[in-house]
Amino acid sequence: MSLRLRLNLLVAALNLGFLAALTWLLVIDYRSSIREEIEAAHRVAVQLLGNAAQTSPVFGPAPAVMVSFLQALGRVRANNIRLYSNDGVLRYSSPPSTYKAGRRAPEWFEALMGSQLKATVIGMPGARIEIAPDASRAVLDAWDSMTAIFLLGLAFVAVLHTALLLFLRRLLHPTEVDARRLVTTTQELAENREVMRLIEAGIEAERKRLARELHDELGQSVTAIRLIATSIARGSEAPGVVQGAGQVNEIAAGLYDSVHRIVRELRPAILEQPDLAAALHDLGREWRLRHPDVELVLDLEGDLGDLGEALTLAVFRSVQEALTNVLKHAGASRARLAVTRGDGRLEAVIEDDGRGASPALPGSGHGLVGMRERVVALGGSLETGPCPEGGFRVRIVLPLPGDSE
Ligand SMILES: Nc1ncnc2c1ncn2[C@@H]1O[C@H](COP(=O)(O)OP(=O)(O)O)[C@@H](O)[C@H]1O
Ligand SMILES: [Mg+2]
Incomplete structure (x- = not known):
């Protein structure tokens, strides 16, 4: 069940409970006041007619005197009065009430509210008077007031419920403005990523250009220097010249190696054919040659040959920086x-057994930031920090949307 539906039902249940409690309180209140009223009116009627029954024989034949007294009296509030002669003939019946004439409360409501008082019979010479309590007018009054109050309550509850629902809807659903803002933010995010990708591509292109210049210009010049030094050494007999030319050749050879190393770093084989496994193995080989004192273990799992240029390059450059x-x-x-x-994802972890992060030695901080930007631009995530068991760990996770497993 949705949260909104649950809240709806809760509000409805609370409102109905409130209405039911209100109705029940009204029923109790009206019932006791009706009973009190009917009992009082009945007592008065019985008192009055009892006295009249005692005195009527003084004025003539009792039933006839009583009938004219009753006719003159008319209707007594909340009582029906009948006079029967001793042979059972109905001599008088009080007229019906004119108050809200022709209407009655529903039967079930009369049963719920009506007084249980029985009729009182007063005997007199030659006749008997029957006084029956009649709560129907008082019950009808209660019915009319209660329906009015109930309808008012219902209207109030309906308004309250609607207001609450509207409030909830606003609360639980982003407004149009929010939604528009969300769309804009998402677009901006996508644009930012696109810009990041463009920047990365620009940087790679620039690196390529630098590598080419270095290789073509500097590399060829160094080669030329070596050739010249060699030919000088060959063409001369003087030991000083031969030695000098040999030194020039050696220095130039060192320079040549340096240029090639820089070129390889700027433009690794990966750019020619993006195979991450091959590029990482190259990196490992290079590392072992140049840093034999720090052991590097490579654990490559799964096919890393077809990840595409952007992803391969992002991982390669990040690994390069982390190492x-x-x-x-x-x-x-x-x-x-x-x-x-x-x-469906690629995970790269670079960890060491070194001193871990040291807040006392803050660096330029561009390496990790750049790494994060590369990874985020491809929809991935980056975690960096000290390992619990010591050392430092960089963990990169990149989604591979094409991979489904
Ligand atoms: N392997 C590591 N071991 C310990 N500290 C590290 C490690 N890698 C990064 N750091 C810490 O994180 C900081 C930020 O790294 P980075 O963004 O690459 O900047 P930079 O290398 O230019 O200092 C470093 O200055 C260093 O303090
Ligand atoms: Mg760094």
Whole structure:
């Protein structure tokens, strides 16, 4: 059952309960006041007619005197009066009430409210008078007031219920303005991601250009220097010149290696053919060569060869940054890189056994921020921080919408 329906039912139940309680209080109140009124009126009538019955024989034949007395008296409030002669003939019956003539409250209501008083019979010479309490007018009055109050209560409850429902609807449903704002925010978010992607693409293009320039310009110049140094060494007999040319050749060779390393970093093989596994293995090889004192363990699981350029590059650049951080900040002796593909997502974890995060040594902070931006631009998430068992951990999760498992 929805929250709104549940609240609706609760409000309706509360309102109906309120109406029922109100009605019941009215019933109790009206019933006791009707009883009191009818009993009082009946007592007065019995008193009056009892006296009249005693005195009527003084004035002539008792029944006839009594009939004319009753005719003169007319209707007595809340009582029906009949006079029967001793042979059972009805000599007099009081006229019906003219008050709200022709109307009665429903039978069930009369039964609920009416007084249970029995008729009183007064004997007199030659006749008897029957005085029967009649609560029908008082009950009709109660019925009229109660229906008016009930209808008023019902109208009040209906208004209250509607107001409450409208309030709830507003509360539980975003308004149109909210919805529009939500749409705008979502659009802006998408646009931001698009901008991020464009920026990343721009940066990669710039890196490519730099790598090309370095390789073509600097690389070729260094090669030329080496060729010249070699030919100088060959063309000269002087030991100083040969040694000098040899040193130039060595330095140039070192420079050549450096240029190539920078080129590889700027434009890893990954850009030519985006295979994450191959690129990470390359990275591992390079690491072992250059940092033999820090052990790097690679755990790659699942097919990482067809992830697409954007995703492969995002993971590769993030891993590159995280591993650089291990060297820069961790002081670790061991690092582990685990990449797993499965359950429609790609997870990459880079952890080390170093000193963990050290708030005392705040860095430029651009590495992790850039990493997060790359990952978020692809709809993924990034967690970074010290591991409970020591060291530092970076965890990246990226959705693979094409993968369904
Ligand atoms: N592997 C790690 N071990 C310990 N601290 C780390 C590690 N990686 C990152 N940090 C901490 O997080 C900070 C932010 O890292 P980063 O955003 O890459 O900036 P930068 O490397 O330029 O300092 C670092 O300065 C460092 O304090
Ligand atoms: Mg860094």
